[in-house]
Amino acid sequence: MSRLKNQNYKGHGLSRGKEREQRAPVRFKTTLVNTLMDVLRHRPGWMEVKDEGEWDFYWCDVSWLRENFDHTYMDEHVRISHFRNHYELTRKNYMVKNLKRFRKQLEREAGKLEAAKCDFFPQTFEMPCEYHLFVEEFRKNPGITWIMKPVARSQGKGIFLFRRLKDVMDWRKGTAGKKLTSMEAQPTQSAVNPTSSHDTRSSDDQKDEIPVENYVAQRYIENPYLIGGRKFDLRVYVLVMSYIPLRAWLYRDGFARFSNTRFTLNSLDDQYVHLTNVAVQKTSPDYHPKKGCKWMIQRFRQYLASKHGPEAVEALFSDMDNIFIKSLQSVQKVIISDKHCFELYGYDILIDEDLKPWLLEVNASPSLTASSQEDYELKTRLLEDTLHVVDMEARLTGKEKRVGGFDLMWNDGPVSREEGATDLSGMEKFVTNTHLGCVNDRKQQLRQLFRSLQMQKKASS
Secondary structure, three states: OOOOOOOOOEEEOOOOHHHHHOOOOEEEEEOOOOHHHHHHHHOOOEEEOOOOOOOOEEEOOHHHHHHHHHHEEEOOOOEEOOOOOOHHHHOHHHHHHHHHHHHHHHHHHHOHHHHHHHOOOOOEEEEOOOHHHHHHHHHHOOOOOEEEEEOOOOOOOOOEEEOOHHHHHHHHHOHHHHHHHHHHHOOOHHHHOHHHHOOEOOOOOOEOOOOOOOEEEEEOOOOEOOEOOEOEEEEEEEEEEEEOOEEEEEEEEEEEEEOOOOOOOOOOOOHHHHOOOHHHHOOOOOOOOOOOOEEEHHHHHHHHHHHHOHHHHHHHHHHHHHHHHHHHHHHOOOOOOOOOEOEEEEEEEEEEOOOOEEEEEEEOOOOOOOOOHHHHHHHHHHHHHHHHHHOOOOOOOOOOOEEOOEEEEEEOOEOEOOOOOOOOOOOOOOOEOOOOOOOOOHHHHHHHHHHHHHHHHHHHO
């Protein structure tokens, strides 16, 4: 295939059609120097390209996407690691806006009961544009705790808790307030050009500063589930290969991130109590680098089963499945579903003492830097299996329901755990094909899968 004549366009994956059938190396590019680079360099038949070299696979950061996506010609087989407007799900304010809109749509089309399945995010107001609505709500419920979060930062930066309206007033008058004045004068700026205020580098650890800073004010979950008196949240990985039709995979591994300090509502200023981000916790004087502050999600699931029984745990994990699917459906019609794109999302979920899961946020670039040996092994497995599902080598048939540690949970409809075709006629018996926190015997499964695919290939040739 020839390169486009327009000099503003850069072609990738060109002249590879027949070559690929003869197993030409997959040319990859990435700017991330962490676990991902190790996985890509060790993958058989893959070859790194640098600078302006042509590539077939690019694990890019979103700043590259914003600047180059519209000027890049990509051949059929080429893949990149983000959807063009991923921020519809991964910016805190857009995520809530899309979920609220989707909830209204469900209520219109399917009734209140179905719409209630979207009640998994805390009451949220975008600041400063919904400030007056927030004040109204604040006055209805005096004494409760709220949390302020910048919409496009991470690692716990810029977050604070408050119970007094005076704290928000002070915030508005402070340095952020100066920026917000210009925002209030141009309330539609972010709507006109949403990408202008969101830039992510190598991970969810690096979201660049934005010219005018929007915040969300969110009702704080005052009754989190505690283990050993400590607060935690869960990081879960969801891989989306397509939005139209929606095709999403759930990874079996994940982890719980704990705060180092016992939970209390008496010290709202103590970030070590309230924020579970590793970037925050590792600065704590009590932080133990080798021990870290993480549990594998399998250990968490076993702990809950021993305390509450398997049925309560099944119900909780089923509620989490609902969060993954409904949140993806809420952006299904607004995300540009390009066949060259895939995305590995990091979901942050908080569990309250009633075993209800709450969606805190979704990260477009979950951190791939390891905080311990166990963390490195988890991220290596996760990335190897992501590459298996993306399938640059064209080995899969497209009918697989499991690839390594990934289980296909949605394929233009729910996927059944049972073998054979998805049958929704008996919904009472229907069990979704998800295994979060279950045994991840991926090596054995991959061996069997690739052996079976080779045998099928031989039989058909």
